[in-house]
Amino acid sequence: MKALVYTGPKKAEFKEVPDPVPKAGYVKVAMKYCGICGSDIGIFLGTHPRAKAPLVLGHEFLGEVCEDTKKFKKGDRVVAYPLLSCGHCLPCRTGNAHVCNTLRLIGIDVDGGISEYAYVDEDVLFKVPDTVSDKAAVVIEPLAVIVRAIHQSGFKALDTAAVIGAGPIGIITGMMLKHMGASKIFISDIDEGRLKKAEEFGMIAVNVKTLDMEEVTKAATAGEGVDVLFECSGAEIAAIQMSKITRVGGTICLVSVHKAPHKVDLRDINFKEQHIVGTRVYTKEEFRQAVEYSAQIKDDLEKIVSHVVPLKSSESVFDLIADSKNGTVKVVIDCKDI
Known part of the structure; x- marks a missing residue:
């Protein structure tokens, strides 16, 4: 499949990568949109303290479930709570897993969502309200x-x-x-x-x-x-x-x-x-609340997206953002446009 891969400082390549491997409890998700975050810019520049090349970028993703599951139907649009906590440290044991002592994120510490497909833990996926457009839904994580x-x-x-x-x-x-x-x-x-x-x-x-x-x-x-x-x-x-x-x-x-x-x-x-x-990221409950809020402020959320870049042209996305003349606000990748 195709993906945007961080391959070294100031290097991001649109390239062929191995298809994702199925895992028990994980759901195959066909990516629709993925937002570019400030942390993605830090990764691209080579200044992020944890991200290591090669890495499929992206943690602000919206996708479609590819198969029926206990929780979802095929075609359901979903967004993912991308935090990966250890479950054992003091913050995790006291209800603060979002500030886990060894907190990791999809798209930073493991491959992310600027790709055609990914397998995602079903437990971290949330169904997007039907009234919320794709452009609004991709802003749920921020x-x-x-x-x-x-x-x-x-x-x-x-x-x-x-x-x-x-x-x-x-x-x-x-x-x-x-x-x-x-x-x-x-x-x-x-x-x-x-x-x-x-x-x-x-x-x-x-x-x-x-x-x-x-x-x-x-x-x-x-x-x-x-x-x-x-x-x-x-x-x-x-x-x-x-x-x-x-x-x-x-x-x-x-x-x-x-x-x-x-x-x-x-x-x-x-x-x-x-x-x-x-303040640092969010709890899983606050992520759920953001999904709910998105239906109330969907029109405003959609207006945040200033640029949509095809996955096939995604190598240039960081140059686009770096040039202030382009007037970018929120840039997202169209993962279906390959």
């Missing part, structure tokens, strides 16, 4: 990331919120906050195209090339700052600014994984009695 982040943040209806970074995760964060009743949502970036997309979803877009995020948010919140801030950029400047933008007693939720230590104003955290909380 949506689950946001479900977890919002749970971690303690966000409440009518809270004011700031999102730093208008990539796919940042925009979906703002989208979910809107649907959950945020009174104001500010989002910052330097990419005008992505900020315009955020404005379409009702967010207050702040281009930090020309505007100061702290000044904008405080001017709109009687000088106080926002109730909850979601850091989705991984940028060094965001680490120092996040406590300035957040009000006294507010919460900072770290959604992005910062690749290096950055300066944080810990005095603000003391004097303003702020809360900082981390």
